[in-house]
Amino acid sequence: xxxxxxxxxxxxxxxxxxxxxxxxxxxxxxxxxxxxxxxxxxxxxxxxxxxxxxxxxxxxxxxxxxxxxxxxxxxxxxxxxxxxxxxxxxxxxxxxxxxxxxxxxxxxxxxxxxxxxxxxxxxxxxxxxxxxxxxxxxxxxxxxxxxxxxxxxxxxxxxxxxxxxxxxxxxxxxxxxxxxxxxxxxxxxxxxxxxxxxxxxxxxxxxxxxxxxxxxxxxxxxxxxxxxxxxxxxxxxxxxxxxxxxxxxxxxxxxxxxxxxxxxxxxxxxxxxxxxx
Amino acid sequence: xxxxxxxxxxxxxxxxxxxxxxxxxxxxxxxxxxxxxxxxxxxxxxxxxxxxxxxxxxxxxxxxxxxxxxxxxxxxxxxxxxxxxxxxxxxxxxxxxxxxxxxxxxxxxxxxxxxxxxxxxxxxxxxxxxxxxxxxxxxxxxxxxxxxxxxxxxxxxxxxxxxxxxxxxxxxxxxxxxxxxxxxxxxxxxxxxxxxxxxxxxxxxxxxxxxxxxxxxxxxxxxxxxxxxxxxxxxxxxxxxxxxxxxxxxxxxxxxxxxxxxxxxxxxxxxxxxxxx
Numbered sequence: 025x026x027x028x029x030x031x032x033x034x035x036x037x038x039x040x041x042x043x044x045x046x047x048x049x050x051x052x053x054x055x056x057x058x059x060x061x062x063x064x065x066x067x068x069x070x071x072x073x074x075x076x077x078x079x080x081x082x083x084x085x086x087x088x089x090x091x092x093x094x095x096x097x098x099x100x101x102x103x104x105x106x107x108x109x110x111x112x113x114x115x116x117x118x119x120x121x122x123x124x125x126x127x128x129x130x131x132x133x134x135x136x137x138x139x140x141x142x143x144x145x146x147x148x149x150x151x152x153x154x155x156x157x158x159x160x161x162x163x164x165x166x167x168x169x170x171x172x173x174x175x176x177x178x179x180x181x182x183x184x185x186x187x188x189x190x191x192x193x194x195x196x197x198x199x200x201x202x203x204x205x206x207x208x209x210x211x212x213x214x215x216x217x218x219x220x221x222x223x224x225x226x227x228x229x230x231x232x233x234x235x236x237x238x239x240x241x242x243x244x245x246x247x248x249x250x251x252x253x254x255x256x257x258x259x260x261x262x263x264x265x266x267x268x269x270x271x272x273x274x275x276x277x278x279x280x281x282x283x284x285x286x287x288x289x290x291x292x293x294x295x296x297x298x299x300x301x
Numbered sequence: 302x303x304x305x306x307x308x309x310x311x312x313x314x315x316x317x318x319x320x321x322x323x324x325x326x327x328x329x330x331x332x333x334x335x336x337x338x339x340x341x342x343x344x345x346x347x348x349x350x351x352x353x354x355x356x357x358x359x360x361x362x363x364x365x366x367x368x369x370x371x372x373x374x375x376x377x378x379x380x381x382x383x384x385x386x387x388x389x390x391x392x393x394x395x396x397x398x399x400x401x402x403x404x405x406x407x408x409x410x411x412x413x414x415x416x417x418x419x420x421x422x423x424x425x426x427x428x429x430x431x432x433x434x435x436x437x438x439x440x441x442x443x444x445x446x447x448x449x450x451x452x453x454x455x456x457x458x459x460x461x462x463x464x465x466x467x468x469x470x471x472x473x474x475x476x477x478x479x480x481x482x483x484x485x486x487x488x489x490x491x492x493x494x495x496x497x498x499x500x501x502x503x504x505x506x507x508x509x510x511x512x513x514x515x516x517x518x519x520x521x522x523x524x525x526x527x528x529x530x531x532x533x534x535x536x537x538x539x540x541x542x543x544x545x546x547x548x549x550x551x552x553x554x555x556x557x558x559x560x561x562x563x564x565x566x567x568x569x570x571x572x573x574x575x576x577x578x
């Protein structure tokens with residue numbers, strides 16, 4: 025690549041780092057890419073670091089030494105996420121979302137890439153300290169959330185199917201009881217989709233009693249994999265006992281009445297604790 | 302926001318524009334955001350425009366006049382996409398992907414956010430000239446592709462279900478014949494998920510005869526919506542007649558033999574025509 029001026033280099037480096045979160049990039053990569061001295065690259069990185077941290081985009085970590093470099097860690101300050109989630113809570117309280125059986129229509133919200141990116145960044149901020157190999161979800165509505173989160177954590181996604189599709193090869197299936205309607209259901213995962221002993225972050229759109237997430241946990245045992253984190257977009261607060269203890273929720277549905285079409289949605293347990301897990 | 306120096310402003314503006322593709326941003330937004338003169342902002346934008354176009358990230362369109370501003374249009378040069386697709390073709394040819402019934406395992410590839418982003422950028426580049434209201438796909442494996450594409454085109458996503466889930470409210474269902482196994486199947490879409498007369502970009506992971514995509518087109522007629530584009534990641538070249546005429550494919554499966562586990566995968570029809578539709 026031809027030698028770039030500082031101004032052009034800053035633009036290029038910014039896009040380069042933003043599109044490679046949680047990836048260690050040696051200074052020599054930049055030095056060679058732009059034909060610049062490492063000292064100039066370090067000055068550029070200092071500017072990017074400052075803007076990134078002031079704007080609440082994330083941290084730019086510098087690792088010294090021969091194996092050193094920089095790593096962009098997307099991380100939104102909690103108060104910024106809270107503002108966003110409060111806006112989402114107001115959307116979720118719209119009366120036309122309340123469906124019979126105390127279900128809630130939220131496919132339109134989860135259909136907007138801008139909102140998904142914010143949710144993904146928030147989950148990535150909630151879990152950035154932990155170590156995962158993969159993000160897992162079950163079809164269908166959790167899928168975009170899982171991808172949005174995975175893209176900020178730089179992790180692959182594994183999708184559990186509610187049937188056993190022929191196109192996946194040999195699969196492991198389990199039965200589980202969905203907490204909401206007490207029906208026995210099946211979920212399955214292709215044997216080759218997950219390495220044994222993987223550390224898994226489970227992401228889903230909605231948790232009532234937690235039967236579906238519990239099912240995923242049971243399925244993971246078959247792969248000798250470990251659940252290292254659980255994140256749900258909306259949890260129902262109207263449940264006496266959850267089948268899952270340790271989870272992060274972004275919003276909590278407190279009261280929903282399908283007859284009067286009234287719902288109360290408040291920020292989830294992620295905001296109970298100040299900045300951190 | 303406090304006044305920023307040019308270097309910091311460039312970093313901030315770059316991330317601002319990248320995270321808002323296909324969105325018109327008035328110069329005054331930047332001028333107010335950074336407490337800078339419009340002339341300085343214009344100079345910054347000229348730098349970003351140059352880097353963005355030289356690096357094959359996209360175009361920065363400037364719209365003059367009172368309603369003017371800038372719009373970042375992600376657009377990867379065709380030769381850059383071709384390199385990426387050739388790499389994907391080699392991955393798809395790995396013998397262990399060939400499954401009985403001439404199916405192909407590609408969930409691992411579609412599980413990687415980095416690859417999805419490239420695919421999304423490529424579809425966004427293929428369709429950036431056309432005008433859409435929404436991206437549509439059918440569950441399950443097309444979902445991440447649809448979101449990746451939608452995020453670069455700044456469009457909402459609508460997911461067609463293979464069943465009629467209670468949580469979606471009233472829905473329109475149709476029966477269709479899947480081209481590959483000739484079975485009658487059902488797909489449905491919530492009535493509220495799509496406005497009438499929407500212009501739709503259909504995205505899917507795999508197309509054999511095109512029965513599933515034909516089904517989505519029939520379903521769209523029920524919404525008086527218009528198919529304004531079809532993009533498939535991999536098409537099967539082993540089909541005499543397609544049920545869909547006008548589509549863009551990124552890769553084409555030419556020969557697959559499940560006994561010898563040999564597949565030949567070549568770049569799709571997007572690369573038949575030089576740069577453009």
